Amino acid sequence: MRKLIMGIVEFREKMLPQYAQQFSKLALAQTPDALFITCSDSRVVPDLLASTHPGDLFTMRNVGNLIPPATSEGVSTGDLSEASAIEYAVLVLKVANIVVCGHSECGAMKSVFSRNAKLKSPNLDKWLCHANNAAFRLEQEGPLDDRLKAHDQLSQLNVLVQLEHLMTYPIVRQQVIAGALVLSGWWFDIATGAMYAYERTSRSFEVIDRAMAERMIARLAARAR
Template sequence: MRIAESAMQRLVEGLHHFQSEIFGSQRALFERLALGQRPETMFITCADSRIDPNLLTQTAPGELFIMRNAGNFVPPYNPNSGEAATIEFAVAVIGVRDIVVCGHSHCGAVQAILDPPSPEKFPALTNWLSNAESTRRILRDKYPEADPRRLLNVAVQENVLMQLENLRTHPVVASGLAQGKLNLHGWVYKFETGEVFGYDPQTRQFSALTLHRDVSGAATPARSV
């Protein structure tokens, strides 16, 4: 099949490069993946093209169960939503132990919470952004004097925290947390510097993620929510 557009041509060239240069060196991994998946982490992030969860966390195919949408929103539990089904599958079928909600700098969806688009032009986006109404209200009430356009960084953080709250409304998450089988983590990725900030419920602040090492030398994440 002949592909005319240059962007698509680039993708197909990439496919050929993957098949001829990359796949062979990792054939055993891909064949093993055909037998099933056992990722231990669900990674919820924005659809933004500037985020690559596997690159960021240096993980391989099969290690992250990824859910993406505009704004990394987790709507409160609604059994008719795709997000609820995906979370239910991740926790109850796959048995992930950790769920990371990862927001990011310069997020267009979070910017749209602060500066909403026209409902006539963007009815679906307007409806989707209603998932962030609590975030918008928190920002408005906590920072009443601030110029909304200057609030983006704090809005990204508040948005992550709100999604962690929403996750708890999902029955499989509530049950996993109650049994101590599941941990929730709030991250913000600043892609222009490569930094990742994690929420610390003790200090109620986001700070650079570090690793604790126990006596065996095994590294564990510093904090969970």
């Protein structure tokens, strides 16, 4: 807690002067380009990993980067917090992109994979059921990358399952079909610091280096035409 408190002081004394004008503008409105859905894990820091600034990302974080699917009426089958963030991002902020970002060594995925009942955590157990389809897919279809540890294999498949859950929301599906919204699946390897993006053509997560980034941006530009 001391580190957290002193970090606030350091920001106030050293960083705030650089951001003062930006915060003044952001106080009136925000226009983020993307909704970034990721895990609560302390090792995953979206603004650091994407070199973004205040106002760039609308971020939703929870254990396991999970999105409870919606009914045909668009009502969440799980916690309303995630559904509310999706609705606000799409309907109010009108983001053009939604990214679901999983990561290596995810505690949530380890729990789903091991089915550990020793924690006596009924709320967590109920929440993690939204990753059960990913576990089933791993068992039935196998991993995207068999070089990874089993829980990391699950983590990658979980990203794809949560993208499918996103598409159960009518407002998301309508915007995607209209070409106004793009869904992307990313995966962060904590050990190497590398970010990967899922490529449907290769059915694999590929590292986002400069060449990959240029291809991704070109595809986005083509869709915007």
